[in-house]
Amino acid sequence: MAPRTLYDKIWDDHVVHQAEDGTCLLYIDRHLVHEVTSPQAFEGLRMTGRKVRAPEKTIAVPDHNVPTTQGRENPAQMPEESRIQVAALDKNAKDFGINYYPVTDVRQGIVHIVGPEQGWTLPGMTVVCGDSHTATHGAFGALAHGIGTSEVEHVLATQTLIQKKSKNMKVEITGSLRPGVTAKDITLSVIGATGTAGGTGYVIEYCGQAIRELSMEGRMTVCNMAIEGGARAGLIAPDEKTFAYVMGRPHAPKGAKWEAALAYWKTLFTDEGAHFDKVVTIRGEDIAPVVTWGTSPEDVLPITGVVPAPESFTGGKVDAAKRSLDYMGLQPGQKLTDIAIDTVFIGSCTNGRIEDLRAAAEILKGKKIKVKRAMVVPGSGLVRAQAEEEGLAQIFIDAGFEWRLAGCSMCLAMNPDQLQPGERCAATSNRNFEGRQGRGGRTHLMSPAMAAAAAITGHLTDVRELMGETV
Amino acid sequence: MDKFTTLTGVAAPMPLVNIDTDMIIPKQFLKTIQRSGLGKNLFDEMRYTQDGKEIPDFVLNQPAYRNAQIIVAGDNFGCGSSREHAPWALLDFGIRCVISTSFADIFFNNCFKNGILPVVLPQEAVDHLMDDARKGANARITVDLESQTVTASDGTSFKFEVDAFKKHCLLNGLDDIGLTLEKASAIDSFEAKNAALRPWA
Numbered sequence: 001m002a003p004r005t006l007y008d009k010i011w012d013d014h015v016v017h018q019a020e021d022g023t024c025l026l027y028i029d030r031h032l033v034h035e036v037t038s039p040q041a042f043e044g045l046r047m048t049g050r051k052v053r054a055p056e057k058t059i060a061v062p063d064h065n066v067p068t069t070q071g072r073e074n075p076a077q078m079p080e081e082s083r084i085q086v087a088a089l090d091k092n093a094k095d096f097g098i099n100y101y102p103v104t105d106v107r108q109g110i111v112h113i114v115g116p117e118q119g120w121t122l123p124g125m126t127v128v129c130g131d132s133h134t135a136t137h138g139a140f141g142a143l144a145h146g147i148g149t150s151e152v153e154h155v156l157a158t159q160t161l162i163q164k165k166s167k168n169m170k171v172e173i174t175g176s177l178r179p180g181v182t183a184k185d186i187t188l189s190v191i192g193a194t195g196t197a198g199g200t201g202y203v204i205e206y207c208g209q210a211i212r213e214l215s216m217e218g219r220m221t222v223c224n225m226a227i228e229g230g231a232r233a234g235l236i237a238p239d240e241k242t243f244a245y246v247m248g249r250p251h252a253p254k255g256a257k258w259e260a261a262l263a264y265w266k267t268l269f270t271d272e273g274a275h276f277d278k279v280v281t282i283r284g285e286d287i288a289p290v291v292t293w294g295t296s297p298e299d300v301l302p303i304t305g306v307v308p309a310p311e312s313f314t315g316g317k318v319d320a321a322k323r324s325l326d327y328m329g330l331q332p333g334q335k336l337t338d339i340a341i342d343t344v345f346i347g348s349c350t351n352g353r354i355e356d357l358r359a360a361a362e363i364l365k366g367k368k369i370k371v372k373r374a375m376v377v378p379g380s381g382l383v384r385a386q387a388e389e390e391g392l393a394q395i396f397i398d399a400g401f402e403w404r405l406a407g408c409s410m411c412l413a414m415n416p417d418q419l420q421p422g423e424r425c426a427a428t429s430n431r432n433f434e435g436r437q438g439r440g441g442r443t444h445l446m447s448p449a450m451a452a453a454a455a456i457t458g459h460l461t462d463v464r465e466l467m468g469e470t471v
Numbered sequence: 472m473d474k475f476t477t478l479t480g481v482a483a484p485m486p487l488v489n490i491d492t493d494m495i496i497p498k499q500f501l502k503t504i505q506r507s508g509l510g511k512n513l514f515d516e517m518r519y520t521q522d523g524k525e526i527p528d529f530v531l532n533q534p535a536y537r538n539a540q541i542i543v544a545g546d547n548f549g550c551g552s553s554r555e556h557a558p559w560a561l562l563d564f565g566i567r568c569v570i571s572t573s574f575a576d577i578f579f580n581n582c583f584k585n586g587i588l589p590v591v592l593p594q595e596a597v598d599h600l601m602d603d604a605r606k607g608a609n610a611r612i613t614v615d616l617e618s619q620t621v622t623a624s625d626g627t628s629f630k631f632e633v634d635a636f637k638k639h640c641l642l643n644g645l646d647d648i649g650l651t652l653e654k655a656s657a658i659d660s661f662e663a664k665n666a667a668l669r670p671w672a
């Protein structure tokens with residue numbers, strides 16, 4: 001057999017049927033469901049009298065709408081429309097007999113954090129969800145991507161998806177990262193280099209020493225934003241770190257099944273000589289802590305930089321950059337570190353895991369915030385509990401942060417956690433689109449350590465200075 | 472799903488690049504549990520002021536484009552989230568076709584599931600159609616899926632590529648799920664084989 005990429009291997013093992021024109025029916029191992037993109041899909045099943053084909057492979061959790069303040073199990077806390085959506089998910093999970101973590105369950109959280117945490121996500125699987133950040137699960141060497149509501153309905157009814165194969169793209173990060181540089185800086189820097197459409201039509205495999213050196217949490221951060229680079233999915237080949245993370249999780253295989261799984265998982269790597277249609281290589285040493293300055297995730301610069309002039313771009317990007325700067329209230333030539341911050345948001349499926357909270361707490365220890373408000377929203381109830389046990393929660397609270405319950409929160413501001421017009425936020429989430437965190441809100445994306453640094457200085461800050469590193 | 476065969480209509484020019492799904496339908500409108508009714512909030516934050524008044528400059532508020540059925544857009548249209556509310560909102564407004572040099576992957580797929588045709592054309596062709604669209608209601612663009620052509624008001628015609636299966640489904644208004652369920656026995660045998668090969672999954 002010709003040498004194959006990791007993507008080729010997972011794909012080949014899931015093809016149910018292939019039509020002459022190459023359109024495939026792909027089997028889906030895990031289907032994650034949340035309250036915003038699923039109601040119309042369940043409604044479709046009811047209207048056609050169809051059932052969920054594999055309820056045991058379907059996992060639902062409310063996360064996008066839910067309030068993150070105490071007492072949220074009281075429905076009166078939620079606006080009417082949110083309450084209807086969450087109630088619809090409650091009912092659909094029950095009626096169709098699928099796995100469910102309601103808001104009252106300590107395991108509830110952002111769907112992309114709950115899946116790996118509970119051991120639903122395993123290497124070599126196909127994982128889909130009606131949410132573009134499903135790419136997160138690629139960190140385990142699973143082929144994971146977002147789908148629309150019609151496809152949610154299709155997967156519920158058939159446990160398959162109609163797909164054409166994407167092309168293979170390799171993103172290699174060589175060498176090691178410098179101190180103060182994190183997985184978030186890798187993923188933002190890749191998008192900065194390739195643009196938000198650079199990955200369109202591809203599945204990316206991230207590889208290289210700097211990727212191998214990341215923890216599973218860091219790898220999830222990298223894959224999470226594959227979609228911001230336009231790719232269908234991001235993948236990282238599983239290794240000992242992956243197996244150690246998975247072992248013992250509630251839904252991970254045990255005993256003889258574990259041994260069989262492990263033997264299979266060890267075959268999940270790109271063969272020597274396999275073909276990639278596009279290759280991008282970045283030196284790990286060259287990556288600096290970065291922030292976004294505009295309203296597209298590709299608007300990335302090292303924190304040591306200045307706001308660019310729109311004329312420095314070409315084509316349609318000139319007007320887009322003008323519009324961005326106007327929206328963001330920034331002037332070309334302004335130093336990024338001079339940009340004052342009102343609000344800090346630490347959380348989301350990009351950076352709401354325990355390691356992210358540790359990194360932020362490390363910077364905040366014994367300090368006080370100089371911004372108007374700051375909040376930490378752990379990615380799941382279990383992350384929250386662990387952070388409390390490790391004493392991180394107290395560090396956040398002492399610094400002046402609000403310590404919230406798990407959910408998507410201000411990542412997309414569908415719940416009451418929103419920015420006011422003109423309010424400027426240092427955020428660890430993944431999208432800086434206009435209005436993303438609230439109408440007129442201004443978002444700068446960055447790593448948890450960088451967000452923590454901004455919190456204690458009141459402006460965008462090079463975290464390395466606080467760490468005593470020379471730049 | 473409604474069939475798509477040919478369409479002749481007014482095209483609205485939206486040259487901005489990277490028009491994302493948050494612009495197409497902001498998240499405060501995702502709280503519906505229905506597919507219909509989103510058209511009035513299409514491009515909400517570009518189309519209305521904070522207190523709900525129309526912004527006259529916005530293209531779809533201009534008299535010539537109020538009944539547009541086509542959008543000619545800048546690169547990478549539909550990037551961002553997987554929300555199918557984006558094509559639902561376009562459809563509910565009356566848009567059946569979007570023309571651009573490139574689309575984000577999930578949005579592109581979602582269009583086909585809802586009877587909207589996303590047409591990819593090279594830059595020169597999109598520039599030509601953009602200029603045509605700028606002429607307003609008198610310049611009508613024709614899209615013919617069968618022959619895979621877009622024809623500008625001056626008669627210039629551009630050929631586009633489309634996946635054969637997606638074309639077939641769109642021309643006939645076919646429901647994917649029904650088609651897949653015809654292959655139920657292939658799914659059954661895959662599951663049986665898989666249970667032996669990867670019992671942990």
Ligand code: SF4
Nearest residue numbers: 133348349408411412
């Ligand atoms: S945290 Fe943000 S990006 Fe992640 S699933 Fe929730 S809304 Fe989407």
